[in-house]
Amino acid sequence: FEISAAGKLLKTTRLAASDGAPGDGFGLTAYLALPRIVVSGAGAAYVFNRTSTGWVERQKLRLPGGDFGLTVAIDDGMILVGAPSNRRAGGQGFPFQRGGAVHAFKQQKGVWTLSETIQPSIDEHSRYTEFGQDIVMFGERAVIGAIDTAVDGIIAFEYERTAQGLKATSIARGGADGGFGARLALFNSNLMLGSPVESGGSNIGHVKMFNLSSLPVH
Numbered sequence: 001f002e003i004s005a006a007g008k009l010l011k012t013t014r015l016a017a018s019d020g021a022p023g024d025g026f027g028l029t030a031y032l033a034l035p036r037i038v039v040s041g042a043g044a045a046y047v048f049n050r051t052s053t054g055w056v057e058r059q060k061l062r063l064p065g066g067d068f069g070l071t072v073a074i075d076d077g078m079i080l081v082g083a084p085s086n087r088r089a090g091g092q093g094f095p096f097q098r099g100g101a102v103h104a105f106k107q108q109k110g111v112w113t114l115s116e117t118i119q120p121s122i123d124e125h126s127r128y129t130e131f132g133q134d135i136v137m138f139g140e141r142a143v144i145g146a147i148d149t150a151v152d153g154i155i156a157f158e159y160e161r162t163a164q165g166l167k168a169t170s171i172a173r174g175g176a177d178g179g180f181g182a183r184l185a186l187f188n189s190n191l192m193l194g195s196p197v198e199s200g201g202s203n204i205g206h207v208k209m210f211n212l213s214s215l216p217v218h
Contacts, residue, residue, distance in 0.1 A: 015039060017046050018057050031073045031137075038079055040069040045081045047074075047112060059112050061105060068103070075137035078161065079105040079112060082132025082144070087119055096122050097149050100131030104166060116165045118144070120157055124168055128155055136186040141212065142166060143191055145184050148173065154182040156193055158212050170215035174208055189213040 001009045015037070017026045026041030035050040045061040045068075061081060062068065071082035081103045088099040101119045105112040119131060127150040134145035140161045148155040154174030159166040174182060174193045185192040189212045196205040 013055050015048060015055055017041055029071050033075045036074055038072045038074045040072045043068050045069045045072045061112060063103060071132055071135050073135040073137045077107060080135050080137065080142060082135055084130040084132045096126040097129060099129035100146060102132040102135065102144055118166055120168065125155065125171060134182060134184045136184045138186045138188065141186065143184055143186050145182055154193060154195055156184060156191065170212060172210045172215060
């Protein structure tokens with residue numbers, strides 16, 4: 001959809017995967033950074049480029065294992081693809097618990113290529129799971145959501161884009177408010193962390209707002 005001069009949403013294009021099939025989940029998540037859109041589906045991430053004649057599928061990103069492609073984000077020459085069920089370690093009876101990974105892709109000679117795989121270290125946070133359940137990017141920042149298993153709540157890991165890759169900088173905690181289903185929004189240094197379910201099983205949701213510039217550094 002595009003916004004007309006009159007301020008109305010107009011349907012312009014219908015995107016579909018070149019190898020789409022019933023039940024493949026194409027469109028579960030999508031992220032736009034003109035002139036590109038990245039869309040998840042069937043354990044993959046599809047990259048579309050905008051041309052003078054419309055949107056064209058350029059590449060299918062795929063890695064083995066788990067739910068690769070459950071979440072996606074793109075901005076300024078980088079694509080992040082979440083796999084929240086991958087790389088699980090520890091658990092009940094262990095001193096730590098970790099789970100989930102996010103894969104970063106950059107363009108090399110016009111081809112999107114895996115550049116690094118991100119998972120917080122034990123020193124950064126020892127008890128979390130579903131890392132990559134939500135991803136947002138804006139400029140030189142990326143924020144990745146997870147579940148804080150220590151309090152059964154939401155945690156958001158902030159990263160700074162550097163020449164060497166993504167560098168962990170701070171953590172925003174949503175508190176003991178359920179966790180899965182949380183959604184993030186990012187603009188400049190302002191992070192919104194939404195929780196549709198509050199502690200105690202209440203269906204009353206809320207949104208917390210953070211200024212990432214004032215959060216403690218790891």
